[in-house]
Amino acid sequence: MELSEALDKIRRALINREFTIIVGLSEVFYEGRASSILGLGERVIMIKSDYSVLVHRPTGYEPTNWQPPNSKIDLKIDDDILIIEARRTNPSEVLTIKFHKVYNIFSQKLNDDADFSMYATEEDMKRAILADPSIIEAGFKPIEEEKKLKPSGFIDVFGIDSSGRLTVIELKRRNATVEDIRQLVEYVKGVEREYGVRPRAIIAAPGVQRSAIREMKINNVEFKCLTPRKSVEILGKKHGLDKYVGSE
Amino acid sequence: MELSEALDKIRRALINREFTIIVGLSEVFYEGRASSILGLGERVIMIKSDYSVLVHRPTGYEPTNWQPPNSKIDLKIDDDILIIEARRTNPSEVLTIKFHKVYNIFSQKLNDDADFSMYATEEDMKRAILADPSIIEAGFKPIEEEKKLKPSGFIDVFGIDSSGRLTVIELKRRNATVEDIRQLVEYVKGVEREYGVRPRAIIAAPGVQRSAIREMKINNVEFKCLTPRKSVEILGKKHGLDKYVGSE
DNA sequence: CCGTAAATTTCGCCA
DNA sequence: TGGCGAAGTTTACGG
Numbered sequence: 001m002e003l004s005e006a007l008d009k010i011r012r013a014l015i016n017r018e019f020t021i022i023v024g025l026s027e028v029f030y031e032g033r034a035s036s037i038l039g040l041g042e043r044v045i046m047i048k049s050d051y052s053v054l055v056h057r058p059t060g061y062e063p064t065n066w067q068p069p070n071s072k073i074d075l076k077i078d079d080d081i082l083i084i085e086a087r088r089t090n091p092s093e094v095l096t097i098k099f100h101k102v103y104n105i106f107s108q109k110l111n112d113d114a115d116f117s118m119y120a121t122e123e124d125m126k127r128a129i130l131a132d133p134s135i136i137e138a139g140f141k142p143i144e145e146e147k148k149l150k151p152s153g154f155i156d157v158f159g160i161d162s163s164g165r166l167t168v169i170e171l172k173r174r175n176a177t178v179e180d181i182r183q184l185v186e187y188v189k190g191v192e193r194e195y196g197v198r199p200r201a202i203i204a205a206p207g208v209q210r211s212a213i214r215e216m217k218i219n220n221v222e223f224k225c226l227t228p229r230k231s232v233e234i235l236g237k238k239h240g241l242d243k244y245v246g247s248e
Numbered sequence: 249m250e251l252s253e254a255l256d257k258i259r260r261a262l263i264n265r266e267f268t269i270i271v272g273l274s275e276v277f278y279e280g281r282a283s284s285i286l287g288l289g290e291r292v293i294m295i296k297s298d299y300s301v302l303v304h305r306p307t308g309y310e311p312t313n314w315q316p317p318n319s320k321i322d323l324k325i326d327d328d329i330l331i332i333e334a335r336r337t338n339p340s341e342v343l344t345i346k347f348h349k350v351y352n353i354f355s356q357k358l359n360d361d362a363d364f365s366m367y368a369t370e371e372d373m374k375r376a377i378l379a380d381p382s383i384i385e386a387g388f389k390p391i392e393e394e395k396k397l398k399p400s401g402f403i404d405v406f407g408i409d410s411s412g413r414l415t416v417i418e419l420k421r422r423n424a425t426v427e428d429i430r431q432l433v434e435y436v437k438g439v440e441r442e443y444g445v446r447p448r449a450i451i452a453a454p455g456v457q458r459s460a461i462r463e464m465k466i467n468n469v470e471f472k473c474l475t476p477r478k479s480v481e482i483l484g485k486k487h488g489l490d491k492y493v494g495s496e
Numbered sequence: 497c498c499g500t501a502a503a504t505t506t507c508g509c510c511a
Numbered sequence: 512t513g514g515c516g517a518a519g520t521t522t523a524c525g526g
């Protein structure tokens with residue numbers, strides 16, 4: 001495709017805030033928080049209607065380079081090269097894409113107002129505990145969620161156990177790491193500063209990494225197995241899902 | 249576009265491991281580590297040559313749904329709906345895209361063997377200190393990089409200061425947070441366990457968050473201002489890399 | 497705006 | 512393969 005024709009097409013598409021996809025042979029440069037250079041190769045560039053820019057190579061989940069929404073996009077042709085420059089400020093960053101060849105351009109105004117719902121998040125685990133505190137243990141009573149601690153941090157679930165002892169619960173939707181345990185221990189210290197008594201500490205997660213177990217023993221952290229999936233079942237959302245997705 | 253024609257096109261493209269882009273009206277379902285439902289809307293689906301799948305809405309950096317490389321992709325038409333199913337195992341996850349309409353399909357084999365180079369990373373900061381330890385302070389001598397600690401963790405740079413005192417340096421390419429300071433303090437404790445003496449602790453970063461300053465004072469953590477950009481400059485003077493950086 | 501933490505984080509390194 | 516930590520992390524939700 002002629003580069004001048006490509007430039008016109010892209011310019012029109014951007015003015016109309018169309019979803020724009022450019023396929024071609026390009027080099028990519030980035031300068032901002034870091035710097036990067038991507039040599040000449042065939043790849044796909046997407047410019048979305050919010051003026052975010054993504055550079056995708058033929059493999060991998062992540063874009064190699066990008067610019068977030070509301071970037072300022074400039075187009076020009078220089079020395080038979082189509083240059084797309086996407087700038088943002090704060091932090092000041094510039095993404096420069098140099099197309100040596102443009103194979104194909106697609107652009108279209110896309111309409112997408114659909115709801116996106118995600119289940120089996122850490123938030124669902126918290127809601128399950130609040131809905132049925134006995135899944136932690138019999139007699140557990142939540143006092144507060146997202147309790148703010150003095151210097152910094154938020155306790156996921158703060159409550160009292162059946163013997164009236166203050167209890168700090170940290171939730172993780174994946175196996176807990178040593179870092180997660182340290183975070184929980186910091187919360188324990190925060191509660192101790194505020195109340196003058198050392199609370200129980202419970203990590204509620206699907207599992208615990210080996211290295212974290214050591215840290216748990218040292219700091220008297222208890223483990224309660226709780227998975228995101230189980231939490232969703234407790235919340236009774238499973239039915240809403242499996243009419244769409246076959247359960248096996 | 250006829251869905252049967254679309255299916256044929258996509259099937260051929262996948263067999264040939266072409267970069268495939270499908271634009272149309274779709275619903276998206278995900279079931280695996282979590283679950284999600286995305287209602288009917290116009291969006292762009294990319295299937296890369298490594299069989300990774302990305303679902304992009306008209307705005308935002310992130311794909312709303314995806315499947316990583318090497319997913320198993322099945323196509324079928326059911327009730328006048330084109331269904332693309334991408335499965336992976338370990339963890340078991342399935343992404344289901346239901347196209348009610350397909351507006352456009354692009355597919356092409358893309359060739360991209362280019363090098364990707366990133367500068368001004370945390371790794372560059374470490375290399376800069378090893379190349380010129382005086383940027384930490386006069387007389388500083390690195391002993392070890394990425395020193396492994398007993399229970400867990402790696403010290404970025406481990407060394408001795410001009411008075412012979414053990415020194416632990418934690419690097420951050422961005423302003424240090426209270427979590428970063430706590431991580432550093434854990435490393436200090438690890439060194440104390442191993443050597444029986446409490447080392448100096450230095451956080452080397454462009455800056456420090458307000459809340460982190462409190463944590464630094466409590467734990468006697470020192471701050472040394474070092475930016476990724478400055479580090480690259482130092483490396484450039486020593487190794488002639490500056491022809492890549494700052495050339496605009 | 498900063499601060500805090502989640503995320504289907506992903507990715508890369510290394511044992 | 513699993514643990515460990517960085518990332519131009521991004522995104523969301525507070526104050």
